[in-house]
Amino acid sequence: MKIAPSILSADFANLERDIVKVDQAGADYIHVDVMDGQFVPNITLGPNIVSAIRPVTELTLDVHLMIVEPERFIDDFAQAGADIITVHQESTVHLHRTLQMIKKAGAKAGIVINPGTPVSAIEEVLHLADLVLIMTVNPGFGGQSFIKECLKKVTQLAELRREHQYTYEIEVDGGVADDTAAACVEAGADVLVAGSYVYNSENVAERINRLREAVK
Numbered sequence: 435m436k437i438a439p440s441i442l443s444a445d446f447a448n449l450e451r452d453i454v455k456v457d458q459a460g461a462d463y464i465h466v467d468v469m470d471g472q473f474v475p476n477i478t479l480g481p482n483i484v485s486a487i488r489p490v491t492e493l494t495l496d497v498h499l500m501i502v503e504p505e506r507f508i509d510d511f512a513q514a515g516a517d518i519i520t521v522h523q524e525s526t527v528h529l530h531r532t533l534q535m536i537k538k539a540g541a542k543a544g545i546v547i548n549p550g551t552p553v554s555a556i557e558e559v560l561h562l563a564d565l566v567l568i569m570t571v572n573p574g575f576g577g578q579s580f581i582k583e584c585l586k587k588v589t590q591l592a593e594l595r596r597e598h599q600y601t602y603e604i605e606v607d608g609g610v611a612d613d614t615a616a617a618c619v620e621a622g623a624d625v626l627v628a629g630s631y632v633y634n635s636e637n638v639a640e641r642i643n644r645l646r647e648a649v650k
């Protein structure tokens with residue numbers, strides 16, 4: 435099981451310090467939430483911040499795009515140093531082409547679906563996915579409550595992967611904490627994104643360890 439702390443809940447005035455902290459604490463990915471104020475009602479950061487943090491860590495930069503028409507910015511995020519670029523099914527008309535663009539730009543291609551979107555909406559493109567992200571909150575903000583009904587989609591994705599020998603990792607994002615992590619992994623999740631749970635603490639290493647303990 436991999437842990438991807440979300441820097442949405444980090445101190446933006448001390449981003450380098452907060453990334454180094456989770457890196458040293460044994461995080462696997464750094465999850466970067468990009469919001470445009472249109473696809474979601476919040477604005478965060480763009481490719482310039484991704485290039486600024488690229489030299490700070492060798493960990494995988496897992497970039498979650500919550501923007502309309504993400505195809506406009508794929509090359510910019512890939513050049514900025516994103517390792518995984520994940521786009522919402524709901525945000526792009528030509529999801530198949532957008533995934534191809536991500537691969538052509540040299541990054542791994544991720545697909546993400548909102549709580550209200552079924553797995554059937556992405557079944558035709560799962561063979562192109564390196565990662566599938568199931569939102570367990572409605573995207574836009576950290577610190578929201580986990581929507582447990584979304585976990586059945588994690589199980590569906592694990593079954594489809596087995597059936598078709600797909601190779602994607604399954605990631606969950608939203609409301610992941612020590613009381614929800616085990617259910618995510620039991621359902622079939624490989625990667626847990628955690629923002630407020632990790633960063634709303636003086637001791638991020640203890641939080642990461644508690645997540646690992648919770649899923650044992």
Ligand SMILES: O=C(CO)[C@@H](O)[C@H](O)COP(=O)(O)O
Pocket residue numbers: 440442443465467498571572573574575576577578607608609610627628629630631
């Ligand atoms: O994509 C998002 C929110 O839209 C997430 O990555 C959040 O950053 C998760 O925050 P927590 O629910 O873990 O506080």
Ligand SMILES: [Fe+2]
Pocket residue numbers: 440465466467498607627
């Ligand atoms: Fe996210």
